[in-house]
Amino acid sequence: MSMKISTSDFKERVDKGIHDSFMRGAVVGAQERMGTRRLDATNELGNWEEWRKHGEEIRKHVLEHLDYYLKELSDNVSKRGGHVFFAQTAEQANEYIRGVIKEKNAKKVVKAKSMVTEEIHLNQCLEEAGCEVIETDLGEYILQVDDHDPPSHIVVPALHKNKEQIRDVFTEKLNYQKTEKPEELAWHARDMLRQEYLTADVGITGCNFAVAETGSISLVTNEGNADLVTSLPKTQITVMGMERLVPTFEEMEVLVSLLTRSAVGQKLTSYITVLTGPSEELDVDGPEDFHLVIVDNGRSSILGGEFQSILQCIRCAACINVCPVYRHVGGHSYGSIYSGPIGAVLSPLLGGYDDYKELPYASTLCGACTEVCPVKIPLHELLHKHRQTIVEKEGKAPISEKLAMKAFGLGAASPSLYNLGSKFAPTAMLPFTSGDKISKGVGPLKAWTEIREFPAPNKERFRDWFKNRDKGGDQS
Amino acid sequence: MTGSIQNRDEFLTQIATSLGRDSWMKNAPVRNWQHQPQHLVLKDATVDELVDVLRLQCEKIHTTLVETNSKELEKTLKETVANHGGGPIVSWKDERFSKWGLSPLINEIWPNEGISFHEWDYTKEMENISFAEKANVGITISEITLAESGTVVLLSDKDKGRTVSFLPATLIVLVPKSTLVPRMTQAAQKLRSIHEQGNLVASCVNFITGPSNSADIELNLVVGVHGPVKASYILIDDL
Ligand code: SF4
Numbered sequence: 001m002s003m004k005i006s007t008s009d010f011k012e013r014v015d016k017g018i019h020d021s022f023m024r025g026a027v028v029g030a031q032e033r034m035g036t037r038r039l040d041a042t043n044e045l046g047n048w049e050e051w052r053k054h055g056e057e058i059r060k061h062v063l064e065h066l067d068y069y070l071k072e073l074s075d076n077v078s079k080r081g082g083h084v085f086f087a088q089t090a091e092q093a094n095e096y097i098r099g100v101i102k103e104k105n106a107k108k109v110v111k112a113k114s115m116v117t118e119e120i121h122l123n124q125c126l127e128e129a130g131c132e133v134i135e136t137d138l139g140e141y142i143l144q145v146d147d148h149d150p151p152s153h154i155v156v157p158a159l160h161k162n163k164e165q166i167r168d169v170f171t172e173k174l175n176y177q178k179t180e181k182p183e184e185l186a187w188h189a190r191d192m193l194r195q196e197y198l199t200a201d202v203g204i205t206g207c208n209f210a211v212a213e214t215g216s217i218s219l220v221t222n223e224g225n226a227d228l229v230t231s232l233p234k235t236q237i238t239v240m241g242m243e244r245l246v247p248t249f250e251e252m253e254v255l256v257s258l259l260t261r262s263a264v265g266q267k268l269t270s271y272i273t274v275l276t277g278p279s280e281e282l283d284v285d286g287p288e289d290f291h292l293v294i295v296d297n298g299r300s301s302i303l304g305g306e307f308q309s310i311l312q313c314i315r316c317a318a319c320i321n322v323c324p325v326y327r328h329v330g331g332h333s334y335g336s337i338y339s340g341p342i343g344a345v346l347s348p349l350l351g352g353y354d355d356y357k358e359l360p361y362a363s364t365l366c367g368a369c370t371e372v373c374p375v376k377i378p379l380h381e382l383l384h385k386h387r388q389t390i391v392e393k394e395g396k397a398p399i400s401e402k403l404a405m406k407a408f409g410l411g412a413a414s415p416s417l418y419n420l421g422s423k424f425a426p427t428a429m430l431p432f433t434s435g436d437k438i439s440k441g442v443g444p445l446k447a448w449t450e451i452r453e454f455p456a457p458n459k460e461r462f463r464d465w466f467k468n469r470d471k472g473g474d475q476s
Numbered sequence: 477m478t479g480s481i482q483n484r485d486e487f488l489t490q491i492a493t494s495l496g497r498d499s500w501m502k503n504a505p506v507r508n509w510q511h512q513p514q515h516l517v518l519k520d521a522t523v524d525e526l527v528d529v530l531r532l533q534c535e536k537i538h539t540t541l542v543e544t545n546s547k548e549l550e551k552t553l554k555e556t557v558a559n560h561g562g563g564p565i566v567s568w569k570d571e572r573f574s575k576w577g578l579s580p581l582i583n584e585i586w587p588n589e590g591i592s593f594h595e596w597d598y599t600k601e602m603e604n605i606s607f608a609e610k611a612n613v614g615i616t617i618s619e620i621t622l623a624e625s626g627t628v629v630l631l632s633d634k635d636k637g638r639t640v641s642f643l644p645a646t647l648i649v650l651v652p653k654s655t656l657v658p659r660m661t662q663a664a665q666k667l668r669s670i671h672e673q674g675n676l677v678a679s680c681v682n683f684i685t686g687p688s689n690s691a692d693i694e695l696n697l698v699v700g701v702h703g704p705v706k707a708s709y710i711l712i713d714d715l
Contacts, residue, residue, distance in 0.1 A: 054509060071500060080676075081479050085482045136702065182698050223689070228642055242487075264691070267624055268683060268685045271683070271684060272683035273683070275680055285639045300493075303491060303494040303495060
């Protein structure tokens with residue numbers, strides 16, 4: 001499955017994650033800062049709950065009428081002169097895009113950050129076709145220069161790297177001569193990329209929300225790269241997951257507000273760009289040709305089922321930023337471009353249980369994710385559902401999963417590990433213990449303990465547990 | 477010119493099947509929202525109150541807000557450009573510049589001072605972009621201004637190049653006070669009504685909130701990444 005970022009198994013990835021001390025420090029710091037910023041930005045509104053409810057009702061409505069709105073969207077894109085391609089699979093999407101690139105005889109593509117193109121492995125496909133593909137988002141650019149290091153966070157892809165590492169990569173690959181100061185590094189990237197925008201044949205973007213009524217797409221960014229990607233090359237290709245749309249500008253506005261506050265704690269990011277069709281005939285900048293590629297790639301099998309609500313996701317990463325397990329093991333441990341709670345729910349659905357069956361256990365079921373999700377996806381319930389499905393399917397939870405269960409269970413229950421967890425996680429569900437098993441949880445934990453006795457808290461930390469289990473210890 | 481649509485039938489049929497329908501839905505669904513918190517933000521704020529909100533927000537988004545009136549605009553703009561290191565300057569072509577009395581500045585004062593000024597001219601095609609690329613300052617006009625977030629809304633057309641706001645090192649936006657609204661909600665309504673009245677929405681609508689920035693390196697804020705490094709809004713009292 002192409003969204004895979006690693007061939008090593010779950011245990012190796014987790015091991016690597018918890019032994020990378022910079023990464024872990026960075027993740028902790030990032031969670032603190034992003035958590036605080038998000039809280040400030042949401043509290044400031046005074047009625048955040050109302051906003052979440054509106055976000056939820058919009059997303060639910062769209063999913064329930066997805067066929068109607070996709071039809072409306074595609075009609076309106078084409079009315080404005082854009083081309084729409086519906087791709088049921090990643091292969092179909094890649095093939096279409098490669099076709100456009102060939103037709104334009106394009107040699108150089110500049111890209112703005114897009115998770116769905118990562119999901120379908122578009123870059124690789126275009127590179128194989130002999131095209132140079134340049135990521136322009138600063139974080140993505142850093143990863144690309146570093147021999148395609150995979151992203152570890154859906155909003156801040158290079159979160160696992162420190163500035164010294166980035167300096168070393170730039171020095172080695174880009175002949176960079178300056179220091180590790182973030183400004184100097186960023187400016188170097190700016191200089192390098194300016195020429196690329198001006199000489200690229202095609203610009204490729206993702207899409208935060210498409211607007212059905214007008215056939216528009218919107219891009220939410222801070223750096224300004226997406227604007228250069230969509231105004232300088234003569235051809236623009238936008239790739240969107242089929243669920244990423246809204247009826248009109250009015251709902252787009254609400255979701256953008258939810259997204260920017262939840263993702264980065266900003267009222268709005270520096271750039272929100274709403275593009276409709278190719279540029280007008282006499283416009284000098286903007287693309288002459290516009291293609292919208294709408295991707296299913298497994299989403300329609302989620303639709304209509306018990307996991308439908310995961311398609312409400314607006315990719316804000318708030319759930320990742322509060323997750324105590326993500327904090328502990330880092331993004332790469334998930335083995336998928338989608339990490340954290342959203343990844344633990346979505347990756348098994350898009351990529352299959354074979355590759356991702358451990359992920360639903362990569363959770364303490366503490367419910368912090370559900371509490372912060374701006375569109376009210378019941379994330380921890382969906383994780384629980386996954387576990388039930390896996391057990392049903394396999395007859396039992398394979399031993400490693402039992403262990404993972406326990407590992408992450410301890411995460412929620414053990415005070416030492418819990419303290420490592422996010423301070424933004426709700427504390428109301430710290431478990432009650434009787435003997436060495438928890439018999440009764442409160443809040444979200446309750447549903448879980450009703451089904452299965454929960455391991456009691458002890459001083460053992462997840463890190464130690466993980467070491468321990470290798471030696472054959474603690475396999476209950 | 478109408479574009480193509482490929483592979484739609486199968487795709488939508490698949491979705492309809494997942495949703496338990498025999499064929500894809502043809503009638504527009506009714507939207508009956510139960511929650512509408514967005515209309516409450518700054519609901520009864522007066523223009524002066526909106527200006528206060530904007531002023532405060534500009535500090536948070538690393539943007540200078542210069543307040544002036546139509547009479548003083550020429551002087552204010554000249555100073556603002558000078559404060560940002562002068563030309564070269566690229567601007568939109570817009571009749572409001574002369575209406576606001578800026579012609580002498582553009583046609584005489586700046587040229588006499590050796591400051592090169594380029595007005596967007598679609599007949600010159602790529603020359604516009606070459607100039608914008610070298611320009612120190614880009615000048616545009618906000619059509620809708622969002623107090624809550626400190627956001628200016630720019631609408632592209634043949635005289636209003638998109639890259640004027642992105643390629644130069646500094647962005648200066650002229651903000652008529654009459655364009656102030658509480659938040660993005662009102663902008664979305666306005667854009668929607670343009671469409672509903674049968675007009676085309678600009679092919680590029682930019683909501684711009686301060687200079688470009690990134691927190692991609694250890695979450696350190698770097699102001700000025702791919703777009704402008706500095707931003708100033710000049711608020712013109714036109715009421
Ligand atoms: S699941 Fe919710 S919190 Fe997590 S990324 Fe998606 S929208 Fe954000």
